[in-house]
Structure formats: structure tokens, C-alpha cells
Amino acid sequence: MWKITKTESFPIYQQIITLIEDYIEVGQLLPGDKIPAERELAAMLNVNRSTLVKALDELSARGIITRKQGSGTRISEDKWGVFTGQKTNWRHYVAQGSFLQATPYMDKMKQLLRESPDDVTDLASGELPVHLIPKISTPALSWQSFLAEEDNEDMAGYQPLKATIRDMIARDHDVKTSLDQIFITSGAQQALFLITQCLLTSGDAIAIESPSYFYALSIFQSAGLRIYALPMDENGVKLDELEQLYRKHRIKMVFVNPTFQNPTSLTMGTERREALVKLCAKIQVPIVEDDPYSMLTFTDEPMPPLLKKLDPDNVLYIGSLSKVMGSTTRIGWLLGPAAVVTRLAEARQEMDFGLSIFPQVLANHVLNDPDFDKHITWLRETLRKQRDQLIAHLPEGMDYQIPQGGFHLWCHLPENKTWTNRNFDIFLEEKLLVMPAFLFGVKESSIRLTFARLKETEMRNIQRALSRIISIRNDIF
Structure with a gap:
């Protein structure tokens, strides 16, 4: 080394x-x-x-x-x-640059996907496969009709889509908002990018969950932000740790993914959510709530309230369609104070990152399609079955909590060997693509397994490969 x-x-x-x-x-x-x-x-x-x-x-x-x-x-x-x-x-x-190079592990994984896509088992990609994307027809609109819809758009987005999202959030989460508090984006990452570029300054300190997919995003690095790990337990982020970080580093913003968190799939409990918004209001630190998975719950149990519902004024809420309509949809939204929405919309316009009318019209059509709710119900059930299939084929010695929604299973490998970053290459040698813990900012013997792209024919291969990996002696590892 x-x-x-x-x-x-x-x-x-x-x-x-x-x-x-x-x-x-x-x-x-x-x-x-x-x-x-x-x-x-x-x-x-x-x-x-x-x-x-x-x-x-x-x-x-x-x-x-x-x-x-x-x-x-x-x-x-x-x-x-x-x-x-x-x-x-x-x-x-x-x-x-602004976008850091991929790690050697990620480079090797991408190379495997390029060179032998039919020989690898993909438990790493966090995107829906094509066959799980809703089969909803597109509206029969002419080119002129699409262009005419631009009259219904302001710099914060397409008004009919904003109205649809307002109604959906009110129905599903009991969160009341107005159109001037809704900002349509080309996905969740554009919302995060604009927040880091417009509401924070280079050198500012922020807190993110640990582990977290936020750690892998380059947008924080490109903004020159100082990033501090906010440890979690089974109920969510540890508030005593947040207080310490604030006192020591003057945290300016907290970023969390409280529902079916990526990578752990944990959901922050109601009591912890209430305590988090109370603490952040007290120290006057805004919260960014990223919520890509809440549509994909596997149970009929009521979900904890959104942080946005608990403190509408201090929480910026980010939603997206990519986890239910595929990553190419590129439609997301941010709910925040009207002044913040205006600032972000103006900044996007100045950067010439305008959002095309076409995906907005299509997204509005899909969300209003009478079959959309049926598709979500079917998708939830399909993902739940794939979760169960994956768990049924895990070898003994792997520890995990059963996720109640989302895409991911966070597994802890046996502690009978020392896991370093290089050791995780053994998964690639088995042509089994997984996401190791170090990619999410923690040093532990854990991996994220994504069941969204799982195929029934791969189950035996997964079981055999994992069994071989965890049985290897530490002295030859």
C-alpha cells in the first residue's frame, strides 16, 4: 500500500x-x-x-x-x-474536479457489467429493471400541444404537475402545501445540488447519516462542504451525537433519509422524528428530508409522519418518481418555503439547467392515470416477494433486519475474518455485484444487497457464491 x-x-x-x-x-x-x-x-x-x-x-x-x-x-x-x-x-x-473518480471497486464492477453482463448477478444497482416500470400509455399530444403546455409553466415547474403533487402529498402524508412552495426538478439529485450550491457556502459544515448513500455523492465535495458523520441506531440518527456535532462544528444543515433509509432500509420512528425536528428547531438548523422510497412500503401499518409534516417551516422535503417509474423519468420535487423555492428556481434558470416540459407533462399524465395506484400496489407486492426470495437463499452466518419497504437488504457478514476495502473484491471474483459498507462511509463488514433487479434463476448462484465467500479462512483471505 x-x-x-x-x-x-x-x-x-x-x-x-x-x-x-x-x-x-x-x-x-x-x-x-x-x-x-x-x-x-x-x-x-x-x-x-x-x-x-x-x-x-x-x-x-x-x-x-x-x-x-x-x-x-x-x-x-x-x-x-x-x-x-x-x-x-x-x-x-x-x-x-467537481465529480470525483470512482473507487477501484466501482471501476471493476462497471467493467464486469460491460464485459460479461450475462455472467454477473447484479445485487448492486439501485434502479428498477424495465419489466417493473409501469406500462402506462403516453398522452396523444401533438408537438404543438406539448409546446402549448409551456404556457402553464413557470420557472419552478409545470403548474398542473405541481397541483398533482400537492394533492398526492396531502392524500398520502396529510401535508398541506401551496403551489408556490413546490419546485419541480429533474430528479432528487438536482434538488440536492441546488441546495448545496445556493443555500450553503464552501466551508460550511453539514451532518449526514452514517452509513448513507449521501456519502457517495460528489455534490457535497463540489460545493466544498465539510461533512460530518451522524451515527444511527435502530430508531434513526442519534440526537446526542447531533448536539455534539453542532456544538463542536456549527452544523449548518442536516441531511436524512428517514424512511427505508439507503443503505440500511431502517425507518426512523415517530418519537425520534419528533425529537429531531424539535432539536433542529431549537438550534435553528434546517433539515433536508430525502424520501425516494415511501411509496414502496410492504405493510399496511401506518407510516410515521414525514418530518415535513412535523415542522413545515424548517424541513426541505425531496421526493422523486425514479424508484417507481425508472431512473430515466428524471422527475423529482422539493417542498419548501416559497422564498426558498423562488431562490432555487432563479438559480437553476441562471445556470441554464431548465427543465423540459416533456417529462413534466408525461409525469403528470402517469400520476393521474387510473392504473397508477394499481401499479404501485403490484410493485410493492413484487418487491416484497423478491425480498423474501433473497432472504430465503442467504447462507447461515449472515445477520440482517428484514426491510419493510424499499429496495435494499443491509447484511452483516460474519466477523471471522478481517474485512478491508480490498477484501471485498472477492465478491467481484465470484461475479456477484454488491455494495460494500465503505462505499457508504463506514468501516464494517456489511454489504447492501438490492433485490429490485433479482431474478429467480439467480437464487442458487447467490447462495453458493455467498457460502463460498463467508467460508474462506482469514489467513488466506
């Missing part, structure tokens, strides 16, 4: 800096990881100790590492993906 190729054109201390930054970028070094002692690391790198110290001093000055006497040198816990360079280095521009 600790190896550099010395070149005369690039000072050795800068090569060491680059090496450590690269390891952070690809997930080989995570927040809080300890770096070997100076004397030991200098020997590993075959460099003078003074050269190493110069590199570590610069990394420390930039906040990438922390150095404490008696406890050694560690990767800073408040630098999840914030990498700053101090001189023009085109390799860094290519590698770092």
Missing part, C-alpha cells in the same frame, strides 16, 4: 501528499484511519524522515490529517471528500 515511484520532475514530498490524497479519494483511507508512525512510514516509502515530515506538515495545515502527540496521525474526520490543492496540477484537476 505505502509505495511511491520517485520521479525527478515531481518533488518526493509532493508525491507523498498525492499518494495519501489518492488513498482518501478511492476509500482506502477513511476518516479516522491511523497512518503508520513517521519512522515506520518513512521506511515503507524509502524516503528520508524529514521529507515525510514536510509532506505531513502540509497535509496537516490543509486539514486533511490531524496529528496529536500520543495518539499518532489520523485522517481528519471532517474531510469526507474535501480535497484542496495548492498549485496547478492537471492530474489533480482530472482526478478531483
Whole structure:
């Protein structure tokens, strides 16, 4: 791991800096990881100790590492993906930019999908397969009719679609809102992008759940935000931890996915939700509630109230159709104060990220189709059956909680071996695509298995591959 190729054109201390930054970028070094002692690391790198110290001093000055006497040198816990360079280095521009390179694990996984798609079992992709997307006919509108619909659109979106979403949110979640508080986006990620670019400033501190798919998104890095992990238990985010983060780092915003959370599929309980909105109102920190999965509940039990319902003024709510209509739909929405909606809409217009009228008209048609609710009911039942099939074929030794909705099963692997980032490559060798815990910002022996794309013919292969993986001895791992 600790190896550099010395070149005369690039000072050795800068090569060491680059090496450590690269390891952070690809997930080989995570927040809080300890770096070997100076004397030991200098020997590993075959460099003078003074050269190493110069590199570590610069990394420390930039906040990438922390150095404490008696406890050694560690990767800073408040630098999840914030990498700053101090001189023009085109390799860094290519590698770092606003959108970070994929990890080696993700690169290998994509290569497998490209080269042998028929030979792999995909439990990683978090998107609906084509056969689960609703078979609803498109409206018989001419080109001129589509263009005429632009008269019903303002910079925050297509008015009929906003009215449909207003009525749907009121019916399903008992949340009352007005059209000027609804912002139509090209998916949830555009909403997140605009929030980070318009409502926050580079250097601001935010808290995100840990583990969380938020960790994998590049939009926080591109905005220069300092990201802090907010640990969870079975009831949701830990509020005492949030208070500590706020006192220590002045958190400016909290990002949560409280219903069928990705990757754990946990749902935050009502009591914890009430306490969270109360705490955030007290410390005057707004909440971003991302809710892509609440349509996909597998039970008839009433869902906990949306955070948006509990505190309409302090919560920005993000919804999307991608998990029920496929990722190509590219329609989402944000509910927030009218002033926030106006600010985000103006910013999008200034960035020339306008939203086409076509997907908005189609989405409005689908949501008003009399067969849409039937499709959602069928989709829930189909996903529930696929969840049960996957669980029935898991080998002994894997621990999990049965998800009550969504796409994902969060599994804990046996602790009889040491799991490092590289060790997860064994899944790829078995041509079994899974999402390891380190991709969600945590170092633990857990994997996310997505059952949305599951095929019945793959069950035996899944069982055999997982059995082989967990039976491998640690000494040959």
C-alpha cells in the first residue's frame, strides 16, 4: 500500500501528499484511519524522515490529517471528500474536479457489467429493471400541444404537475402545501445540488447519516462542504451525537433519509422524528428530508409522519418518481418555503439547467392515470416477494433486519475474518455485484444487497457464491 515511484520532475514530498490524497479519494483511507508512525512510514516509502515530515506538515495545515502527540496521525474526520490543492496540477484537476473518480471497486464492477453482463448477478444497482416500470400509455399530444403546455409553466415547474403533487402529498402524508412552495426538478439529485450550491457556502459544515448513500455523492465535495458523520441506531440518527456535532462544528444543515433509509432500509420512528425536528428547531438548523422510497412500503401499518409534516417551516422535503417509474423519468420535487423555492428556481434558470416540459407533462399524465395506484400496489407486492426470495437463499452466518419497504437488504457478514476495502473484491471474483459498507462511509463488514433487479434463476448462484465467500479462512483471505 505505502509505495511511491520517485520521479525527478515531481518533488518526493509532493508525491507523498498525492499518494495519501489518492488513498482518501478511492476509500482506502477513511476518516479516522491511523497512518503508520513517521519512522515506520518513512521506511515503507524509502524516503528520508524529514521529507515525510514536510509532506505531513502540509497535509496537516490543509486539514486533511490531524496529528496529536500520543495518539499518532489520523485522517481528519471532517474531510469526507474535501480535497484542496495548492498549485496547478492537471492530474489533480482530472482526478478531483467537481465529480470525483470512482473507487477501484466501482471501476471493476462497471467493467464486469460491460464485459460479461450475462455472467454477473447484479445485487448492486439501485434502479428498477424495465419489466417493473409501469406500462402506462403516453398522452396523444401533438408537438404543438406539448409546446402549448409551456404556457402553464413557470420557472419552478409545470403548474398542473405541481397541483398533482400537492394533492398526492396531502392524500398520502396529510401535508398541506401551496403551489408556490413546490419546485419541480429533474430528479432528487438536482434538488440536492441546488441546495448545496445556493443555500450553503464552501466551508460550511453539514451532518449526514452514517452509513448513507449521501456519502457517495460528489455534490457535497463540489460545493466544498465539510461533512460530518451522524451515527444511527435502530430508531434513526442519534440526537446526542447531533448536539455534539453542532456544538463542536456549527452544523449548518442536516441531511436524512428517514424512511427505508439507503443503505440500511431502517425507518426512523415517530418519537425520534419528533425529537429531531424539535432539536433542529431549537438550534435553528434546517433539515433536508430525502424520501425516494415511501411509496414502496410492504405493510399496511401506518407510516410515521414525514418530518415535513412535523415542522413545515424548517424541513426541505425531496421526493422523486425514479424508484417507481425508472431512473430515466428524471422527475423529482422539493417542498419548501416559497422564498426558498423562488431562490432555487432563479438559480437553476441562471445556470441554464431548465427543465423540459416533456417529462413534466408525461409525469403528470402517469400520476393521474387510473392504473397508477394499481401499479404501485403490484410493485410493492413484487418487491416484497423478491425480498423474501433473497432472504430465503442467504447462507447461515449472515445477520440482517428484514426491510419493510424499499429496495435494499443491509447484511452483516460474519466477523471471522478481517474485512478491508480490498477484501471485498472477492465478491467481484465470484461475479456477484454488491455494495460494500465503505462505499457508504463506514468501516464494517456489511454489504447492501438490492433485490429490485433479482431474478429467480439467480437464487442458487447467490447462495453458493455467498457460502463460498463467508467460508474462506482469514489467513488466506
